[in-house]
Amino acid sequence: PGHGTSPQDCNRYTWQDWFGSVEATYRQLAARCRSIVVGGESTGALLALMLADKYQFCSAVLCYAPALRLNLSRRQVFLLSLLVPFVTSIPKAPATDDNLWKGYAVQPLKAARQLLLLQKATRSSLPHIHQPILIMQGRLDPTVHPASPQVVYDNVSSAIKELHWLENSTHCLILDKERDLAASLTLDFLARVYPR
Secondary structure (H helix, E strand, O other): OOOOOOHHHHOOOOHHHHHHHHHHHHHHHHOOOOOEEEEEEOHHHHHHHHHHHHOOOEEEEEEEOOOOOEOOOHHHHHHHHHHOOOOOEEEOOOOOOOOOOOOOOEEEHHHHHHHHHHHHHHHHHHHHOOOOEEEEEEOOOOOEOOOHHHHHHHHOOOOOEEEEEEOOOOOOOOOOOOHHHHHHHHHHHHHHHOOO
16 A cells, blocks of 8 residues: 555555555455465565565565665664654655656655564565575666575575576666566576476
8 A cells, every 4th residue: 555656645655554454355265266376676675575484375576676785884774764754755866767657756754764663574484485486686776785585595494495686687676678588587497486
């Protein structure tokens, strides 16, 4: 809830609301499907990890640019915490024309604070994840800290796990220049993990 609508709407929800929505959809699928692969990009990747921890029935996890740590200094994180009660959003740098995904023109700060709280909750979930996992990260991602995908890889308990770096991709790698490579890596992973 709150994503893909407006920054004001995004600021109205907590990470628990986001997870509740994902969980409700998962339960609907679980009632109808034998096997469910969960996945997401950025914040969605964290929600997929949380879901895999809570529901071991998840068959596999696909994480694209998992936002476990942002490209922010400790000072910036501290300032964000101070600003949240007083400022609803801050302007973002304009998107370039070659970006297929542009997002909001501003960063909703309450939602950003909720992401920081979701990061903390997700970190404690990682050791409980045993499903096969595919992690992809764009080498040119300005949003997610480059250590983030490695932290996920190193801390999950999955016997089958892969980490791929897409050299010419930014944050939204499933829509970026190497989207066909991302799709191919995903399909290859699923074919290896679940051969027909």
